[in-house]
Amino acid sequence: MKKIILVTLALIATAGISSAQLTKPTPATTNLDGKQYPMVNPDLSATFQVVAPNAKTVELDLGKLYPMTKNADGVWEVTCDPQVPGFHYYFIHIDGVKVADPSSKLFYGCGMMSSGIEIPEAGVDYYLEKEVPHGEIRMQRYYSDLTKSWRICYVYVPAEYESNPSKHYPVLYLFHGGGENETSWPIQGKVDNIMDNLIAAGECKPMLVVMDRGEATLADQPAFQPRRAGGMIMDFTPLDRVVTEEIVPMIDTRYRTLPDRMHRAITGLSMGGFQSWAIGLNHKDKFAYIGGFSGSGLAPTEERYPATLNDEVELLYVGTGTEEPGQMYTGVRDFHLFLEKTGVNHVYFESQGTAHEWLTWRRALKDFAPRLFVK
Amino acid sequence: MKKIILVTLALIATAGISSAQLTKPTPATTNLDGKQYPMVNPDLSATFQVVAPNAKTVELDLGKLYPMTKNADGVWEVTCDPQVPGFHYYFIHIDGVKVADPSSKLFYGCGMMSSGIEIPEAGVDYYLEKEVPHGEIRMQRYYSDLTKSWRICYVYVPAEYESNPSKHYPVLYLFHGGGENETSWPIQGKVDNIMDNLIAAGECKPMLVVMDRGEATLADQPAFQPRRAGGMIMDFTPLDRVVTEEIVPMIDTRYRTLPDRMHRAITGLSMGGFQSWAIGLNHKDKFAYIGGFSGSGLAPTEERYPATLNDEVELLYVGTGTEEPGQMYTGVRDFHLFLEKTGVNHVYFESQGTAHEWLTWRRALKDFAPRLFVK
Numbered sequence: 001m002k003k004i005i006l007v008t009l010a011l012i013a014t015a016g017i018s019s020a021q022l023t024k025p026t027p028a029t030t031n032l033d034g035k036q037y038p039m040v041n042p043d044l045s046a047t048f049q050v051v052a053p054n055a056k057t058v059e060l061d062l063g064k065l066y067p068m069t070k071n072a073d074g075v076w077e078v079t080c081d082p083q084v085p086g087f088h089y090y091f092i093h094i095d096g097v098k099v100a101d102p103s104s105k106l107f108y109g110c111g112m113m114s115s116g117i118e119i120p121e122a123g124v125d126y127y128l129e130k131e132v133p134h135g136e137i138r139m140q141r142y143y144s145d146l147t148k149s150w151r152i153c154y155v156y157v158p159a160e161y162e163s164n165p166s167k168h169y170p171v172l173y174l175f176h177g178g179g180e181n182e183t184s185w186p187i188q189g190k191v192d193n194i195m196d197n198l199i200a201a202g203e204c205k206p207m208l209v210v211m212d213r214g215e216a217t218l219a220d221q222p223a224f225q226p227r228r229a230g231g232m233i234m235d236f237t238p239l240d241r242v243v244t245e246e247i248v249p250m251i252d253t254r255y256r257t258l259p260d261r262m263h264r265a266i267t268g269l270s271m272g273g274f275q276s277w278a279i280g281l282n283h284k285d286k287f288a289y290i291g292g293f294s295g296s297g298l299a300p301t302e303e304r305y306p307a308t309l310n311d312e313v314e315l316l317y318v319g320t321g322t323e324e325p326g327q328m329y330t331g332v333r334d335f336h337l338f339l340e341k342t343g344v345n346h347v348y349f350e351s352q353g354t355a356h357e358w359l360t361w362r363r364a365l366k367d368f369a370p371r372l373f374v375k
Numbered sequence: 376m377k378k379i380i381l382v383t384l385a386l387i388a389t390a391g392i393s394s395a396q397l398t399k400p401t402p403a404t405t406n407l408d409g410k411q412y413p414m415v416n417p418d419l420s421a422t423f424q425v426v427a428p429n430a431k432t433v434e435l436d437l438g439k440l441y442p443m444t445k446n447a448d449g450v451w452e453v454t455c456d457p458q459v460p461g462f463h464y465y466f467i468h469i470d471g472v473k474v475a476d477p478s479s480k481l482f483y484g485c486g487m488m489s490s491g492i493e494i495p496e497a498g499v500d501y502y503l504e505k506e507v508p509h510g511e512i513r514m515q516r517y518y519s520d521l522t523k524s525w526r527i528c529y530v531y532v533p534a535e536y537e538s539n540p541s542k543h544y545p546v547l548y549l550f551h552g553g554g555e556n557e558t559s560w561p562i563q564g565k566v567d568n569i570m571d572n573l574i575a576a577g578e579c580k581p582m583l584v585v586m587d588r589g590e591a592t593l594a595d596q597p598a599f600q601p602r603r604a605g606g607m608i609m610d611f612t613p614l615d616r617v618v619t620e621e622i623v624p625m626i627d628t629r630y631r632t633l634p635d636r637m638h639r640a641i642t643g644l645s646m647g648g649f650q651s652w653a654i655g656l657n658h659k660d661k662f663a664y665i666g667g668f669s670g671s672g673l674a675p676t677e678e679r680y681p682a683t684l685n686d687e688v689e690l691l692y693v694g695t696g697t698e699e700p701g702q703m704y705t706g707v708r709d710f711h712l713f714l715e716k717t718g719v720n721h722v723y724f725e726s727q728g729t730a731h732e733w734l735t736w737r738r739a740l741k742d743f744a745p746r747l748f749v750k
Contacts, residue, residue, distance in 0.1 A: 032487060054431070054471040092474075096429040099467075099474040106481055106488040112407060113481040113488060129516060129525040136513040138532075141504060141567065150504040157513075162629070165540045192516065254537070 021122040028104075030087075030118045035103035038117050046117055047079040050092055050101070059093040084323060085121035086359025087188050089114045107188050111179040116188060125197075127190040127362050132200035133159030137186050142250050146242050148219035153247065154182050155255065156192055156209035158199055168256045170207045170373040173243065173287075174365070175214045175268025175275055177295075185211045188358050194365055204370040210251055214272050216242040236278045244283055265289035265372045267317065269361040274298055284312050289372050291317030291347075293364040294324060294356055296335035307343040314375060316346035317368055321353075321360030328356050347371065396497040403479075405462075405493045410478040413492050421492055422454040425467055425476070434468040459698060460496035461734025462563050464489045482563050486554040491563060500572075502565040502737050507575035508534035512561050517625050521617050523594035528622065529557050530630065531567055531584035533574055543631045545582045545748040548618065548662075549740070550589045550643025550650055552670075560586045563733050569740055579745040585626055589647050591617040611653045619658055640664035640747045642692065644736040649673055659687050664747050666692030666722075668739040669699060669731055671710035682718040689750060691721035692743055696728075696735035703731050722746065 025039045025047065037049040048060050053074025060066040060078050068076035089109045091098045100106050104115035135158040144151050161169065174191065176184040185191040191209055198204040216238040243266075252259040266287045268276040273295020280290030281297070281304070296318055297305060309316065316339070320332040336348040349367050354360040400414045400422065412424040423435050428449025435441040435453050443451035464484045466473045475481050479490035510533040519526050536544065549566070551559040560566040566584055573579040591613040618641075627634040641662045643651040648670020655665030656672070656679070671693055672680060684691065691714070695707040711723040724742050729735040 050472070052470065052472045056429070056431070056470070094469045094472050094474070095427065095431070097425070097427045097469050097477075099469070099477055100481075100488065102472075102474055102487055106475075112477055113475065129518070131518065134516045136515050138511040138513050139561070139567075140511050141509045143504070143506065186514070192514075 022120065028117045029120070030105050030116045032103055032105055037103055038101070040117070040119060041079070044082040044085065044119050045079050046083065046119070047077065048090075048092075048101070049103075050076045050094070052076055052094060055094050057093070057095055061091040061093055061098065062088060063090075065093070083117075083119045084354055084357070084359065085119045085124075086354060086357050086362070087116055087118050088357060089116055091115060108181045108183050109179055109188070121359065126366050127193050127197075129193055130197055130200075132196050134196050135159045135161070135192055135199075137192050140250075140254065142246075144216070144242060144246050146218050146238075146246060147216050151213060152182060153250070154186050154211040155251070156186075156195055156211070157255075158206040158208070159196065160199075160206055161208075161256070166256075168258045170205060170258050170263035170265070171251060171255075172207055172209045172289075172369065172372060173247075173264070173266040173276075174209050174211050175266075175272025176211070177214075177268070177270035177272055181215075182211050182213045185209075189362060189365070191365065194362060195369065198366065198369055205373045207369070207373060208251070208255055208257065210247065212243070212247050214239060214268065214275055236275050239275055240279045240282060243279055244286060248286065261286050261288045262314070262375060263288075263373055265291070265315075267291035267293060267368060268295065269293040269364075270295045270356065273319075280313075288314040289317075290315065291319065291368055292332075293319040293361045293368075294321065294328060294332060296332045300335055300338045302342050305339060305342060305344050310343075310345045315371055316344065317349070317371070318346055319349040319351070319360070319364035319368070321351040321355055321357070323353055323355040324360070325356065397495065403492045404495070405480050405491045407478055407480055412478055413476070415492070415494060416454070419457040419460065419494050420454050421458065421494070422452065423465075423467075423476070424478075425451045425469070427451055427469060430469050432468070432470055436466040436468055436473065437463060438465075440468070458492075458494045459729055459732070459734065460494045460499075461729060461732050461737070462491055462493050463732060464491055466490060483556045483558050484554055484563070496734065501741050502568050502572075504568055505572055505575075507571050509571050510534045510536070510567055510574075512567050515625075515629065517621075519591070519617060519621050521593050521613075521621055522591050526588060527557060528625070529561050529586040530626070531561075531570055531586070532630075533581040533583070534571065535574075535581055536583075536631070541631075543633045545580060545633050545638035545640070546626060546630075547582055547584045547664075547744065547747060548622075548639070548641040548651075549584050549586050550641075550647025551586070552589075552643075552645035552647055556590075557586050557588045560584075564737060564740070566740065569737060570744065573741065573744055580748045582744070582748065583626070583630055583632065585622065587618070587622050589614060589643065589650055611650050614650055615654045615657060618654055619661060623661065636661050636663045637689070637750060638663075638748055640666070640690075642666035642668060642743060643670065644668040644739075645670045645731065648694075655688075663689040664692075665690065666694065666743055667707075668694040668736045668743075669696065669703060669707060671707045675710055675713045677717050680714060680717060680719050685718075685720045690746055691719065692724070692746070693721055694724040694726070694735070694739035694743065696726040696730055696732070698728055698730040699735070700731065 022042045028038045039047045058068040058076040066078045068078040070076045092101045101115035106113040107116040138155045140153045218238045264287045266276045266280045273292025277297040280287045318336045351360040351363045397417045403413050414422045433443040433451040441453045443453040445451045467476045476490035481488040482491040513530045515528045593613045639662045641651045641655045648667025652672040655662045693711045714721050726735040726738040
């Protein structure tokens with residue numbers, strides 16, 4: 001396995017032709033068709049409007065709360081601080097009720113359908129649609145006997161899959177964060193564009209990407225699962241069983257896969273990163289490539305992460321964003337330092353200038369995928 | 376082609392094992408996971424709650440407006456009238472601002488992300504997940520040169536498709552209504568469950584179902600398109616060109632289709648019905664099966680609908696719901712009577728007791744699909 005590698009944004013900057021810098025206020029690409037607001041400004045601040053003549057107070061909730069002010073027509077408006085590029089969830093509070101902005105497309109996040117605003121990243125197009133062969137994302141319903149419920153698994157299939165009816169493919173299992181679901185990578189993550197562009201450029205192996213819900217309640221267990229704020233589930237055992245006993249076999253049955261550990265990878269973001277480290281290390285016989293984006297191995301000990309891992313797995317990957325708040329950053333960085341200290345080879349990736357948000361995770365995926373299935 | 380056939384709900388009642396009648400108030404299946412409200416009552420009324428301690432007025436908007444009343448805890452509540460079974464869009468008005476209910480899953484309808492409530496239909500399961508082979512819905516990105524934009528086409532692929540790599544399939548082009556989009560049939564329409572169940576029961580031919588956006592603005596034309604309320608587009612020419620010059624060829628290239636008129640059908644609901652009649656009759660060389668659910672041929676004349684159609688198409692299909700309001704019902708019924716008078720063979724389907732809503736369209740699809748590609 002590779003020695004420790006430090007990756008910086010330098011590696012990321014080779015992302016193809018530029019998307020233009022904004023020169024004037026522009027409706028966000030995440031708005032509903034025809035909606036002018038929110039409007040992204042050239043300094044990457046954004047201006048929001050809500051029509052609410054009879055409301056007493058209207059606030060913008062971008063993590064930080066911004067009081068909005070009402071004009072004579074009953075239109076409330078505010079301009080937020082300049083934002084880091086990428087995708088941000090937000091809400092509107094109308095007289096204290098937290099709701100989605102009616103002029104935004106909505107995205108499942110924060111445990112509900114949430115408004116989102118895409119702040120464009122000048123000079124970068126690796127997650128945009130380009131004139132390259134396009135794969136598909138397949139919505140695959142299946143019955144989970146462990147949970148006694150129907151689930152939907154989203155599967156990215158590369159463009160070449162249908163034209164190579166005898167070829168078998170490796171599989172990346174990719175998990176969302178707390179309060180998100182299986183639609184998060186396909187929609188706000190733009191996983192198909194990222195993979196289509198990498199594969200078309202010859203930068204990564206054609207592979208399947210399986211995105212399922214990072215949540216499972218076993219039918220024979222109490223529904224209660226310990227949670228943190230943000231909907232993060234702390235008991236990974238039920239998901240571990242559903243992934244290894246149901247999802248992996250279902251994918252290996254329904255798709256032309258290479259059904260062995262050397263052709264399976266697992267990673268995820270935030271909660272999905274914790275889950276991937278836990279499930280991956282519990283099943284090194286099933287996954288040779290293990291990672292986490294803004295989510296690492298919990299409570300690391302030398303027992304759990306011995307230097308012998310170097311001979312047992314092909315890749316351990318630790319990703320984070322330099323602007324992630326407090327423990328979110330230090331927790332992941334300290335995990336990296338712990339692995340370094342104990343001599344466990346791994347790749348440590350820092351996304352410069354991005355927070356605990358989708359741009360960190362799009363960049364991490366773009367950096368992670370090319371490292372997979374190279375043996 | 377078949378002679379005029381009158382179909383009633385009798386044909387529909389053979390829909391497999393019953394889903395149980397509600398015996399107590401039950402959270403709607405359209406709620407976010409873990410949300411208790413809205414709650415469907417045994418009489419098919421539903422009780423809605425919104426936490427809004429500081430709001431002055433909160434109303435439920437189910438088409439009809441219901442004022443909600445606040446209890447001591449600042450929770451607003453109302454119980455609506457008993458509803459017809461099926462899927463209903465709804466909104467909450469908070470101090471006059473129309474927003475989606477934060478406790479509902481959301482659905483693209485009414486030109487925005489909308490709350491929805493599924494009122495269960497006792498004794499019917501044709502649109503529910505069952506233990507049958509499941510197809511997939513594929514999200515297919517493609518570039519439209521006519522509109523100079525990227526579009527996403529949703530394609531239902533039957534379960535057997537992958538295991539028959541040399542078999543070619545007929546295609547149904549299925550359009551949504553005004554204010555909806557390409558996600559409406561896959562999500563609120565439950566198209567994959569309906570097709571999976573029909574195909575598994577041997578009641579219809581395995582086929583692809585293509586669901587694209589019933590909206591197109593040609594790059595070389597002004598963006599303005601005449602609209603009615605509800606987002607209905609009245610100029611079908613741009614869509615006609617995108618469907619026949621771009622979508623059909625794209626599908627015939629990317630999928631194993633039977634690329635001829637005898638193996639193509641086109642229908643849609645409401646606005647999508649008007650569009651399907653217009654596009655289908657403009658291109659009888661491409662579509663031998665043409666229909667509309669709650670949307671018919673506009674301004675019918677004997678010139679446009681001559682009896683010679685009987686020799687030119689395999690099926691004309693007119694569907695409606697008996698509870699559709701005023702002109703929505705009479706417009707479609709009068710079109711049926713016009714075709715009858717002029718001797719144009721067609722199938723006329725009435726969904727008993729359902730309105731201009733999804734249950735009418737799920738039933739119509741269940742009745743329509745088995746009539747396709749039978750020659």
